[in-house]
Amino acid sequence: MNKKFYERSTIEVAKDLLGKYLIRKIGRVKLIGKIVETEAYLINDPASRAYKGKKNYNKEMWGKPGTIFIYNVHNNWMFNIVTNKENIPEAVLIRAVQPIKGIDVMMEYRKVKDIKNLTNGPGKLTKSFLIDKRFNGKLIYKCKELKIKDGEKVKEEEIVRSKRIGITKDFPEGKNLLRFYIKNNPFVSRK
């Protein structure tokens, strides 16, 4: 996907990323996963890493659309893509993918054998795909080792919208449905 794709409303991008392929190249090895779950983080969002203003650790959120933003929580790397316009701190968190290719390699990195438990969470998928802070600040549409490509079309009626997971402070009721996932997909983190 190109810069234009990310330079749109964050909610639109979060929905449109469902069904796309996440591709990771490690030497000759190629890993592919289909994105099945995302969350939108908006401006003035109590749950956003950008909420307390621009700091050294979150400054990427003010960057160009398509910038990769990585941060750590409880020893897990969270993989986000910056959206909307530059200087508007919004992003989409990739929460889960469905393993498509290189599954045995992912299992090695993750030390699990159950495919359903391989990439069904934000920390799990970064471990499976060997994504860490090295990628922070890079542009996803210019990155050779990590990219997002057009995948399977997901119809509007196949998209479920819900509250975000694990949030302690959130938008008030009515504005807090910012998680999106593919209906009946067994690889989402939670129902």
Place this chain on the structure above:
DNA sequence: AGGAAGATCTACT
């Protein structure tokens, strides 16, 4: 130095 964090694992009702 102390503590919070957008999670995960395990063990259970």
Place this chain on the structure above:
DNA sequence: GTAGATCTTCCTA
């Protein structure tokens, strides 16, 4: 499905 322990990174003081 929920509850509690655990964990590293990177913050704030």
